[in-house]
Amino acid sequence: MKKFLIAGNWKMNKTIAEAKEFAEAIKAKDLPNAKDVCILAPFTALSELGKALEGSGIGFGAQNVHFEQSGAFTGEVSVPMLKELGVGYCAVGHSERREYFAETDKTVNLKLKVLLEAGITPILCVGESLEVREQGSEQTFVAGQVVEDFEGIPAAEAAKVVIAYEPIWAIGTGKTATPEQAEDMCAFIRGVISGIYDNATGDSMLILYGGSMKASNAKELLEKPDINGGLIGGASLKVDDFASIATDAASL
Numbered sequence: 001m002k003k004f005l006i007a008g009n010w011k012m013n014k015t016i017a018e019a020k021e022f023a024e025a026i027k028a029k030d031l032p033n034a035k036d037v038c039i040l041a042p043f044t045a046l047s048e049l050g051k052a053l054e055g056s057g058i059g060f061g062a063q064n065v066h067f068e069q070s071g072a073f074t075g076e077v078s079v080p081m082l083k084e085l086g087v088g089y090c091a092v093g094h095s096e097r098r099e100y101f102a103e104t105d106k107t108v109n110l111k112l113k114v115l116l117e118a119g120i121t122p123i124l125c126v127g128e129s130l131e132v133r134e135q136g137s138e139q140t141f142v143a144g145q146v147v148e149d150f151e152g153i154p155a156a157e158a159a160k161v162v163i164a165y166e167p168i169w170a171i172g173t174g175k176t177a178t179p180e181q182a183e184d185m186c187a188f189i190r191g192v193i194s195g196i197y198d199n200a201t202g203d204s205m206l207i208l209y210g211g212s213m214k215a216s217n218a219k220e221l222l223e224k225p226d227i228n229g230g231l232i233g234g235a236s237l238k239v240d241d242f243a244s245i246a247t248d249a250a251s252l
């Protein structure tokens with residue numbers, strides 16, 4: 001049976017009160033696959049969200065972390081701080097962080113290493129811009145990201161990373177990749193991982209699709225053999241939509 005992870009990425013949305021309200025409503029949905037579902041929330045909501053989700057099976061995580069353990073990095077949050085909150089997941093290298101906050105493959109690589117060391121599952125985001133896709137260079141571009149991001153990470157650790165393929169042109173635009181485009185790139189990424197490591201590592205890796213995934217198109221994407229779930233932004237803010245996507249995954 002194919003493994004799934006349905007991850008909500010709230011981005012800079014939801015106060016503590018709103019996060020708690022969402023947690024109560026999603027718990028009431030009694031998702032059959034709650035253990036395959038997680039929510040990436042703003043730092044400020046993580047503590048209360050974690051408490052509210054306790055016992056539900058639904059995981060929670062951060063959207064970013066610094067690669068140093070502590071120090072003079074004003075405004076940043078470290079792995080020990082996340083660990084203390086009991087987070088299970090942390091997004092790394094989201095295209096919005098790469099574009100607006102100068103995230104590079106070098107810092108992504110350092111972040112993956114410190115998260116893996118702490119036992120927090122990284123959700124590594126990769127994906128090309130529209131310009132790169134129009135040039136037909138999307139595979140070269142994404143392979144380059146994957147190779148640099150996994151530099152120096154041994155196979156046993158690499159296997160714990162979740163990769164999210166998020167074409168930038170599909171994020172928040174309502175323009176979803178076709179199931180074929182998403183499947184092609186997820187299969188390609190799996191091949192890149194198999195090439196760096198071995199087939200067992202590539203085969204077992206969870207590779208998600210992200211970019212305008214919503215209740216109306218999730219099933220056709222999730223049905224594809226190399227797509228192990230979704231990283232869902234806009235549609236994760238509404239309980240009914242997010243629960244519908246999770247339920248689709250549970251039915252496959």
Ligand code: PGA
Nearest residue numbers: 171172211212232233234
């Ligand atoms: P979207 O965002 O679902 O709103 O397109 C996805 C993401 O950026 O993770």
